[in-house]
Amino acid sequence: MARPHAPRGQGRARVIDAALELFAEHGVSGTSLQMIADHLGVTKAAVYYQFHAKEDIVLAVVESAFDEMRGTIADAEAAASADDATGVALAGLVDLIIGHRQVMASVSRDPELGRILESHEAFNSLTSRLGELLLGPVPDTRRRVAASVIGGLAHAAADPLLADIDDAVLREQLLHLGTLLLSSGSPTRTKATS
Amino acid sequence: MARPHAPRGQGRARVIDAALELFAEHGVSGTSLQMIADHLGVTKAAVYYQFHAKEDIVLAVVESAFDEMRGTIADAEAAASADDATGVALAGLVDLIIGHRQVMASVSRDPELGRILESHEAFNSLTSRLGELLLGPVPDTRRRVAASVIGGLAHAAADPLLADIDDAVLREQLLHLGTLLLSSGSPTRTKATS
Incomplete structure (x- = not known):
């Protein structure tokens, strides 16, 4: 060779x-x-x-995503308030989605990747902790639905119709939309209209 | 028997x-x-x-969804303005998602159902027409990303964590969030702040 x-x-x-x-x-x-x-x-x-094995490659790919999630969760848990924690969790999630845009496109189309991930204990505990941070301490129905729709932001990252939009622009848009969704679900964060 | x-x-x-x-x-x-x-x-x-064949059952299930989509598209195309058309398309999409919540949960987990649908010409032309109506006539980047995230509303309908929320409440929340997402992506619809 x-x-x-x-x-x-x-x-x-x-x-x-x-x-x-x-x-x-x-x-x-x-x-x-x-x-x-x-x-x-x-x-x-x-x-x-x-x-x-192929599964080892998949796990090696997601291991770096796991490390980022752990970092985001630690940062969010160190935040001064529940609102700050949610903001940190959202920003970390968007960074993760953008940084793994190609993988997101695979995951959304690929049941085997989903199955490998879901059978991985670390993945499940990290995603549920991240979910709790997005929900905030006392989630009402609006907030629960909003947090679930946020989980669908990955849909946009994986959308072939948006493939021409570069990472930085898509990150900014997803962060904006995610913030909008979460503040809509948290009446206390609604700005006063005077 | x-x-x-x-x-x-x-x-x-x-x-x-x-x-x-x-x-x-x-x-x-x-x-x-x-x-x-x-x-x-x-x-x-x-x-x-x-x-x-099993595929015939799948197509029979989705045929009723196709009929609803055709009705929504016809209503939207008859609307007085592009904004009204978008509103009608969004409401129709949310009704469709809610009315087929169980199927949505299956689709999101099931590559075969996705494949059967995507190989179906009627499905592709209906979903792209619905997508165009959500985008509006001159979509900017914000609007394109928002319309893609809207496509992720089905994620919430399929989310087992939201299974306890009844259809009427979930419909209202998704319509609210969808409207919020689309108005954020259309600068001309931003309310004047005086």
Whole structure:
């Protein structure tokens, strides 16, 4: 093989990038280690050296998302008020959605990725904690519905009709819409009209 | 068979109801005509008399949704202004989501249902026309993102965490949030602050 040996960390990153591209196109279930190897122009053994199963690649991808979620939750829990905590949680969620736009597009189309995630205890406890922060301490019905619709912001990040909108602009719009949705659900945050 | 023969229309409705229950629990791909027959306490031949394939049941379910969408689109196109048209389209979409809450929960979890729908020309043309009505005649970026997030309202209808909220209350909340999202995306509709 003419290709020079890359350090292991770099090799992992290349496999993950290739896997993400293929997941987006073929779904997780439609992607094999062999396809990843072909995409990279290496042998299947070279991919296997980095990851023994496709599920391990998926978990490696989401592990970085988990770390971001943990950071957001810690920041939100350190906030001075419940409203501040909600704002931090929302901003962190939007950053996460934007930073993983390609994965979001895969997740929304891909039941296998969803199943792998939902069977992962860390994922479930992080998303429910993030959900609680978005709900606030005493959620009424309006706020509960708004927080659920916020969960649908990922729909926009995954929407092929919005693929031409760059990350920074989409982040700003989603943050604006998310803030609007949450303040609508929290009567105490309604601005006084004088 | 002791069971009296029901008229064909009624038999179809019973098969559809049973299929929806099973789709919600097992997904479309996890549901067979035999399971539908067992659920109804009839023979598979009796189900087959109504529907020759599972896909036909899915299409029968969505056909009623298609009819509603056609009605909404006709009403919106007859509206006096683009803003009115958007309002009619949004209200129709929310009614559709609420009226098919159980199906929405299935769609969001079920790639096969999604595939059957997306391969259906009528579905694609109806959803894009509805999308255009939500966007309005000259959509800017804000409006495009808002219209995409609106597409995520179905997420709330399918959210098991909101299962305790009754249809009328959820309809009102989704309509409120949808209106809020769309007016935020249309600067001309911003109220003057004096």
